[in-house]
Amino acid sequence: MPLNPPAPTPWWKNAVVYQIYPRSFADSDGDGVGDLRGITDRLDHLVRLGVDVLWLSPVYPSPHDDNGYDISDYQDIDPLFGTLADFDRLLAAVHARGMRLVMDLVVNHTSDEHPWFTDSRDGGPGGPRRDWYIWRKPRPGMEPGTPGAEPNNWGSFFSGPAWTFDEASGEYYLHLFSRKQPDLNWDNPEVRRAVHAMMRWWLERGVDGFRMDVVNLISKDPALPDGIVHESGRHGDGSPSFVCGPRVHEYVAELHREVFARHPRTLLTVGEMPGVTIEEARLFTDPARRELDMVFQFEHVALDHGPSKFDARPLKLTDLKASLGRWQAGLADAGWNSLYWNNHDQPRIVSRFGDDSDPVARARSATMLATVLHLHRGTPYVYQGEELGMANAPFASIDDFRDIESLNHYREQRALGVDEERILAGLRARGRDNARTPMQWDATEHAGFTTGTPWIPVNPDHTHVNAEAQLADPGSVFHHYRRLIDLRHTEPVLTDGDFRMLLPDDERVYAFTRADATTELLVLANFTGEPAIVDLPDGWQDTGLLLANVPDPGPLTSPHTLRPWEARVHRRPAQRPDR
Known part of the structure; x- marks a missing residue:
């Protein structure tokens, strides 16, 4: 052992x-x-x-x-x-x-309705939970609450500025998303x-x-x-x-x-x-x-x-x-x-x-x-x-x-x-x-x-x-x-196997292999609505079909014509047992 x-x-x-x-x-x-x-x-x-x-x-x-x-x-x-x-x-x-x-x-x-934030806002700058969120004063010399007075120029992911002004305290709070989603201060x-x-x-x-x-x-x-x-x-x-x-x-x-x-x-x-x-x-x-x-x-x-x-x-x-x-x-x-x-x-x-x-x-x-x-x-x-x-x-x-x-x-x-x-x-x-x-x-x-x-x-x-x-x-x-989900559960090569991309410059066919010490899989997929011809790597002709999304997929030949949107997965014993 x-x-x-x-x-x-x-x-x-x-x-x-x-x-x-x-x-x-x-x-x-x-x-x-x-x-x-x-x-x-x-x-x-x-x-x-x-x-x-x-x-x-x-x-x-x-x-x-x-x-x-x-x-x-x-x-x-x-x-x-x-x-x-x-x-x-x-x-x-x-x-x-x-x-x-x-x-x-x-x-x-x-949410701005979470008690943590209401305490932070309502307690003002000296409140015990003020520092649970990110508050800053307006830019010096700018009228608070006016465009451009925000502490910095960041934009929100949901449009508009990433800051909202709180009139009661005269400060802004940060929200990278909605104004009703104030950011927590993880430094606290x-x-x-x-x-x-x-x-x-x-x-x-x-x-x-x-x-x-x-x-x-x-x-x-x-x-x-x-x-x-x-x-x-x-x-x-x-x-x-x-x-x-x-x-x-x-x-x-x-x-x-x-x-x-x-x-x-x-x-x-x-x-x-x-x-x-x-x-x-x-x-x-x-x-x-x-x-x-x-x-x-x-x-x-x-x-x-x-x-x-x-x-x-x-x-x-x-x-x-x-x-x-x-x-x-x-x-x-x-x-x-x-x-x-x-x-x-x-x-x-x-x-x-x-x-x-x-x-x-x-x-x-x-x-x-x-x-x-x-x-x-x-x-x-x-x-x-x-x-x-x-x-x-x-x-x-x-x-x-x-x-x-x-x-x-x-x-x-x-x-x-x-x-x-x-x-x-x-x-x-x-x-x-x-x-x-x-x-x-x-x-x-x-x-x-x-x-x-x-x-x-x-x-x-x-x-x-x-x-x-x-x-x-x-x-x-x-x-x-x-x-597909059953394959994930039954084919160890999908968990542990190497991944190798094939045909990286082909604008129509997505192809790759997965391989471990015992098994190799070849995946071919046509990303278009037209037939696509693909040259196979050596040794894959007539290998066993594991999965396909078309009726009567037929044997794998080289070159092979994939039907519109066709995907197929072939399986063979590993060619390099030492990999």
Whole structure:
């Protein structure tokens, strides 16, 4: 027996996570808003799919300025979604089915209605909780509350300045997002201790980890310098002062030490990190550093952005391969990747990188995209409805939108004189509401989501794209996802194998191999709606077909013609047993 046997592989390395946006998943009481009992009633859908983890977007009490990502009480459930007893029943039902539950944790900021902030504001500059948030005086010589008097020129992610003036105290508070989402001051140890205690409270309740919202923004340069004003912007880009700021690794390591390491169970900890680099991600996810298990990075979902996310441009496949390939290589020997196309902040991938124009192209491109993603090295995430190929919604006017980011962008652009239809086109393509239309359970009115009036309109395509129809169809998008998830559980090469990108300069075909000491997999995917010819690497002709998304895929030849949106996975014994 070796003196130092290898450490066991963490359970989350061959797991698949399913994200639920509670407001839009299932409504049990007919008020038009999804809730915890609705989720509990639909858990068997997740069992049939085969996922291992349920990630629950925020269900805490909130004014819902940002649909729950503005939390006013970290240790309760918003009555909109139910009660703590409902949560406990959901958690027990998840565990009874052999799955785990991960909470969404938002601790870069709170709601301005959280008692911590009301104490900070109402106590004034000398109050005991004033320093729990980031307050600053106006610029010297400027009239408080007027444009330009803010402590610096930073812009909010949700449009406008990142500072709001408090007339009672004559100071501004920082909010990188909505004015109703003031940023916590993580330099204050009392704040950190309060966050640690709250997280331990949820773990003691039985949750299995946390997805931490914008956690790499929690440390700010205390000097708060002005940011560079880019040509397309009205405000300064403050990101060099708060993206992976000066003490962020110290604070995340402290989280691990004070919260995660104290817990007897093996948790899942993932940090959402806008702007994170591969070098920083290695630091966050290297097991030896004891910080986080994995990060969400945004590089690949910004490749089709113009000057802003709402200025959509076509994706270049070579850019996507270069980006994902860099992350595969960069975290190969230290750290771990999160794999995702969709989440509550992204438009639907089949409308974005695929083709939702007709049923065949939609199903084919949805399953192709899934195949490419799930066979990379990392933990795959499935966002609700992605397993059905749900698409962007046909929002008719600004009245159909609900998201604060989209509404603020619309108002700002209209004030600048931008044509309304141009603004709406950008919102339809990239707006976050695309991810938030109700889950499409069946072809009935409101897609089986609610018996009432849904809080946001159901996509009218639910009459032919829904879970009930796809469960009955063995060739559906749902069953392709189920097969992919089964591969994750049964093919060790997907967890531990090397990744090698092929054809990096091909603008039509995405190809790569996964290999360990016993097995090699070849993945071929046509990212276009036209046939694509590909030359195979040596030795892959006539190898065994493991998975395909087309009927009668036939043998693999060289050169091989891939059908529109075709994906196929072939398997052979490893050619280099010593690798």
